[in-house]
Amino acid sequence: TAKASSKGIPIMTRAQRFHPLDPLSAAEIAVAVATVRAAGKSPEERDSMRFVEAVLLEPEKNVVALADAYFFPPFQPSLLPRTKGSAVIPSRLPPRRAKLVVYNRHSNETTIWIVELSEVHAATRGGHHRGKVISSAVVPDVQPAMDAMEYAECEATVKNYPPFIEAMKRRGVDDMELVMVDAWCAGYYTDADSPSRRLARPLIFCRTESDSPMENGYARPVEGIHVVVDMQNDVVIEFEDRKFVPLPPPDHLRNYTPGETRGGVDRSDVKPLIIDQPEGPSFRINGYFVEWQKWNFRIGFTPKEGLVIYSVAYVDGSRGRRPIAHRLSFVEMVVPYGDPNEPHYRKNAFDAGEDGLGKNAHSLKKGCDCLGYIKYFDAHFTNFTGHVETIENCVCLHEEDHGILWKHQDWRTGLAEVRRSRRLTVSFICTVANYEYGFYWHFYQDGKIESEVKLTGILSLGALMPGESRKYGTTIAPSLYAPVHQHFFIARMDMAVDCKPNEAHNQVVEINVKVESAGTHNVHNNAFFAEEKILKSELEAMRDCDPSSARHWIVRNTRTVNRTGQPTGYRLVPGSNCLPLALPEAKFLRRAGFLKHNLWVTPYNSDEKFPGGEFPNQNPRIHEGLATWVKKDRPLEETDIVLWYVFGLTHIPRLEDWPVMPVERIGFMLMPDGFFNCSPAVDVPPGSSDVDAKEAESPKAIQNGGLVSKL
Amino acid sequence: TAKASSKGIPIMTRAQRFHPLDPLSAAEIAVAVATVRAAGKSPEERDSMRFVEAVLLEPEKNVVALADAYFFPPFQPSLLPRTKGSAVIPSRLPPRRAKLVVYNRHSNETTIWIVELSEVHAATRGGHHRGKVISSAVVPDVQPAMDAMEYAECEATVKNYPPFIEAMKRRGVDDMELVMVDAWCAGYYTDADSPSRRLARPLIFCRTESDSPMENGYARPVEGIHVVVDMQNDVVIEFEDRKFVPLPPPDHLRNYTPGETRGGVDRSDVKPLIIDQPEGPSFRINGYFVEWQKWNFRIGFTPKEGLVIYSVAYVDGSRGRRPIAHRLSFVEMVVPYGDPNEPHYRKNAFDAGEDGLGKNAHSLKKGCDCLGYIKYFDAHFTNFTGHVETIENCVCLHEEDHGILWKHQDWRTGLAEVRRSRRLTVSFICTVANYEYGFYWHFYQDGKIESEVKLTGILSLGALMPGESRKYGTTIAPSLYAPVHQHFFIARMDMAVDCKPNEAHNQVVEINVKVESAGTHNVHNNAFFAEEKILKSELEAMRDCDPSSARHWIVRNTRTVNRTGQPTGYRLVPGSNCLPLALPEAKFLRRAGFLKHNLWVTPYNSDEKFPGGEFPNQNPRIHEGLATWVKKDRPLEETDIVLWYVFGLTHIPRLEDWPVMPVERIGFMLMPDGFFNCSPAVDVPPGSSDVDAKEAESPKAIQNGGLVSKL
Ligand SMILES: [Co+2]
Ligand SMILES: [Co+2]
Secondary structure (H helix, E strand, O other): OOEEOOOOOEEOOOOOOOOOOOOOOHHHHHHHHHHHHHOOOOHHHHHHEEEEEEEEEOOOHHHHHHHHHHHOOOOOHHHOOOEOOEOOOOOOOOOEEEEEEEEEOOOOEEEEEEEEEEEOOOHHHOOOEEEEEEEEEEEOOOOOOOOHHHHHHHHHHHHOOHHHHHHHHHOOOOOHHHEEEEOOEOOOOOHHHOOOOOEEOOEEEEOOOOOOOOOOHHHOEEOOEEEEEEOOOOEEEEEEEOOOOOOOOOOOOOOOOOHHHHOOOOOOOOOOOEEEOOOOOOEEEEOOEEEEOOEEEEEEEEOOOEEEEEEEEEEOHHHOEEEEEEEEEEEEEEEEEOOOOOOHHHOEEOHHHHHOOOOOEOOOOEOOOEOOOEEEEEEEEEOOOOOEEEEEEEEEEEEEEEEEEEEEEOOOOOOEEEEEEEEEEEEEEEEEOOEEEEEEEEEEOOOOEEEEEEEEEOOOOEEOOOOOOOOOEEEEEOOEEEEOEEEEEEEEEEEOOOOOOOOOOEEEEEEEEEEOOOOHHHOOOOOEEEEEEEOOEHHHHOEOOOHHHOOEEEEEEEEEEOOOOOEEEEEEEEOOOOOOOOOOOOHHHHHOHHHHOOEEEEEOOOOOOOOOOOOOOOOOOOOOOHHHHHHHOOEOOOEOEEEEEEEEEEEOOOHHHOOOEEEEEEEEEEEEOOOOOOOHHHHOOOOOOOOHHHHHHOHHHHHHOEOOOOO | OEEEOOOOOEEEOOOOOOOOOOOOOHHHHHHHHHHHHHOOOOHHHHHHEEEEEEEEEOOOHHHHHHHHHHHOOOOOHHHOOOEOOEOOOOOOOOOEEEEEEEEEOOOOEEEEEEEEEEEOOOHHHOOOEEEEEEEEEEEOOOOOOOOHHHHHHHHHHHHOOHHHHHHHHHOOOOOHHHEEEEOOEOOOOOHHHOOOOOEEOOEEEEOOOOOOOOOOHHHOEEOOEEEEEEOOOOEEEEEEEOOOOOOOOOOOOOOOOOHHHHOOOOOOOOOOOEEEOOOOOOOEEEOOEEEEOOEEEEEEEEOOOEEEEEEEEEEOHHHOEEEEEEEEEEEEEEEEEOOOOOOHHHOEEOHHHHHOOOOOEOOOOEOOOEOOOEEEEEEEEEOOOOOEEEEEEEEEEEEEEEEEEEEEEOOOOOOEEEEEEEEEEEEEEEEEOOEEEEEEEEEEOOOOEEEEEEEEEOOOOEEOOOOOOOOOEEEEEOOEEEEOEEEEEEEEEEEOOOOOOOOOOEEEEEEEEEEOOOOHHHOOOOOEEEEEEEOOEHHHHOEOOOHHHOOEEEEEEEEEEOOOOOEEEEEEEEOOOOOOOOOOOOHHHHHOHHHHOOEEEEEOOOOOOOOOOOOOOOOOOOOOOHHHHHHHOOEOOOEOEEEEEEEEEEEOOOHHHOOOEEEEEEEEEEEEOOOOOOOOOOOOOOOOOOOHHHHHHOHHHHHHOEOOOOO
């Protein structure tokens, strides 16, 4: 079914069902899993297979370019280079591939499989896939991410272990139904943590009421029990009841369920606030392709990263569709705790690599997680046993009013022009044990892209001896304390500022503002200026934030200029940030060398995606990943630039963070800097101000609001 | 009309018409002006009077306490100390007073008048005021803020000055209608700027089309003309056509009016987004008293500061109404420019003290400046000649949905609790010449107060010689450039954390996070902790931001503890910030010594309100105001604490900031820190998720949105 484009080049719509960047469908995952399982050499191997992830193997960028030129929107044949003046139009795209991470529970081996998926029936008949193994390779000396099924297995293993049952009895707990075992990854501290064994070092909590499933059990940490679980064999391999710490008394403020189940009364005066979009949303969706207010991009989703934003571009009048980024996502997180005592020094969750931000995502609800006209995307995964699981309504896409966009009132005439800002927000939320993280990408009409993380959920607490307080945290309730910690997030941004397909014409410039020296050129002592420095190679591009010099970075196109002759670019504007508050020898920094700087820049390499390596769990290799790659000191003066922005917040807990923490926000901004010739928001039309009649129409409001009349 | 309170103490409602903190009414301003004018000693003095401001003289705090106890909401007699067990109930409050700043155009003197206003008729009959002069005092060696009428006079004076007309002719401009003269204050650089004369050093711009009132004239700065105007006598006193800089060519991107008047086409795909509050807002208003979601406070407005928030408190269950702050406002702004060349080194607007944030506020429009159910407050002023002017809809108060408030999903049960955040926003927007500033105070259900400034409007540009570029700014268009500059804002916060009336039990603690030293107490090298330090006196309390140590400050009550026995407090959490990028000898820093630190703390003193003094315009006194007051080094260990938070952003202009700058945001947060025993947001009820039906009901949306069906 080919149709003619406006330029006479045939466009092959529907020749393929899936864009090369579409996440694997449920059917594709099922085929990929079946293909791998069938390739197992023995019944025993097949039985031992545990499917940690099955994810799209993203194709090379030229395949994406081909798809975007002829097969899928944005249908841009003119962007592809032509051979001898005429376009080369392929008849179809190469088959999609899946990458599977499989843990062999018998051999304790981790294997990466590549499976090619071909469609054997036409898309119109529902599609039918067939898989072919392209490669399989054992990855030595790693442990892949922990799976939700293992969380449950670990809990059961510990709760059935007689010495543990004894230890809980010693603490006055007979009912093992009350006990919660959270399977934290072991990290790497000594050879005993080597990936030759699959380990968990669980944290123990204990609820007080067996008939209350929503009781907040994190309010009673069980301290003093040392337990290590072999997750391969589901056995406790180390156990010691080291110290008798009494269970904290039940905190009467521990619950957060509504009203009486919490033990309180809910507010009754929150009146409804409804977002009404009577003409529907301003966005258009075609599969995973999103168009909104001159922006367009594709949505993806992976088990490790969760939401991925691909092929971000802005349609800029006669200049057409101008790319900004190939791929944006969060590729790792680290949450190191600052208490040197057991078990807290072991807490430094790598939530992407050890657990999976995507695998732990939520199914969202309108009116609660999201407001307004929502477009949800589902996400499909393989579970540990190889069955396909779907998180419905996993990614939320919607518009938001965002206050005023710009305004000017002329003092001579009193005439004002004011515009309201609308933003498009794409997000997902995940839970990793006690904590919740929401990841948001906001697109604005003025060309900005904002990345925002919202932190909420339940603090990871410790128990104190009666009367004890701890230098390394905040006492939250009697015998309960919350250790200080930091949350670090690593955004990986494969940029494409004004790069057409197959172009790699970007570089990164650091800007620092400098006070001008004294002298005749600065007689009033007021002068300062922005100093630019090209980050020429990887080792030069390990940089930290410096608010005192208004430091920021610009990704510039080396061959495209704006109307003043300056290179077009996008600014990375840091928000609040910090660096790890740990001594350089801290064990978690072995695995998290990438935390040592706020900015890293690398030339694009499809193998370099996870800054602590693909398998940070129990990783014995010092500084695997980003901190090692950059040692090559590859040139960056004109290439396909990947930015790694590392940002964190230091969390000194407050009583008000308990029992569930009000959302804390942190993020950064990508902002056009000479990318456009003037503000791209200048063409936003005025809003209507004729809603004034509304107030008068609403007599209820007047009654409820007391004296809401004009003073 | 006394009514009985629930505790049997009679409450005198309506005994007075105005709360002691209500802004002056239009009638009161008229009476105050008439009273002062009548007190003029001669017809000549009366004619010479120019009314810079007429503002409520705020009473002592004990008068406010009395009013809040017996006469006005929150009606809290129990909070006042009792004499011998029984409450002393006054029969009425003392009369209100007005403070007037009057400039004598004949003598060049500035006089502060205090007028007592008494109501001679009952409120029910509309009220009738009579004024009595309490005092008048000439303030030596000052120049008060410039008035809007003076802006116009200055423009006329310059445009009628023959050598100026000549100079414009030399630049090819014959039509003086095109010329714009913006009267900037002179600052203080040399004795020639002494306040013995009332000076303006205007900036000149020139439009291109005489019939287009909304043309952006700031696109053609006229350079090279030196002109100083004596504003007392409306004469040009210095004039020199120093350098011939051709007018920049008309920039075809200079306009921002809609559609064709801009020369472009507006976006047509912004679909309506309506905020519907069918049951009205959740707030209740009684005069200037606001109640919302356990918060209550009063609204005020002054010519210099604009919006003032008084008597902020949170109703905390059985603990009742707990005060947090007496008074919150923005008391000064400084915008120093970084170009050492004429005229830019002179640009360092003190927009509060030199012009008045309140006097330059806008009348707001629903649907444009504000969305949702709005309660507006008008603001009344005297104009320069003594007539009352009203800015209708000057302060906007409304609710906003603010995303998720908190969430936790239990991984064992899959059960989730999620709440949406609602905030109450109080704001106003002002224009000072080319720039716009919006000042916002947001109140949240989790006890946070956020202060946010939105910056928009038009860049202050310079012209370049053909082919020239300037180290100190960004070329925006041919021959047009925007110098680098900084925007500083000074929030004054008179705190009252858990202080009942007449209590002064606050102190400020600085928190810095420290990495633990190496050793046996830190074997894993991961330890860090929050170190507290009391800021004992004013000189100790001059502090700067330090993100690397997560530095913040807590205002604590010295005598009230939370359930863990720690003092109750509120955290001041800085946002992004900077310090002046100028050499210490910079002339503008003489007047802006308060910019040298991000935080200052003083004990409350009713005379200490403006950090650069009340009259920064042409101020010759080095470091008048805050930087001088703190030299007394008054003790702060237990007092009525005033925080002065100074925050700024360094603006390196982008092409995208032209022709009108998309809103930039900067601010800070006040956050409860052990003030509550747990999260005050835990009692927010769940939202309704039954809006799912909505999407299906809206066939239009599906049509417009393309393939908006579930994938
Ligand atoms: Co935290
Ligand atoms: Co600016």
